[in-house]
Amino acid sequence: MPTNIITTDDLRDFKMELLDDIKNLLSQQSSGTIKKYLKSSEVMDLLQVSPGTLQNLRINGTLPYTKIGGIIFYDAEDIQHVMDKNRIHHKMDL
Template structure:
């Protein structure tokens, strides 16, 4: 049975390689943000209820487009609202 001795330098090198690999995985999975969001996505982002979202639509706080019965929100508008909070 062969034995290998690990040094602190070996572990440090492994740590650096591991962190670089994790960083590549994370950066590789980053996708561009969708331009249009559905109501469920907006409610999750803002942590609000359906009623509150309806109120924000009614009073003009959030602009939206309705296509085929589905309401869509522009991500940039939602982002502005988040930043105002």
């Protein structure tokens, strides 16, 4: 089975893609085209994460959620807050 090596550049690219997705989410939200509450499948599509990753974000308390019956809902504002809180700023030398 081949092994994939993940470099810091790969992680940086992933972070930038994720931030772009969140920016798109915010622009959709501000234009009123996005719902206030999202289901798990919608959050997984939005953030491009697996069900296991989303579950880990719930379990470790990173991403707040509401469970009604068997359906889990996420507040779009909470998702944005988590992304803002975990933003990393790097100074680039030119």
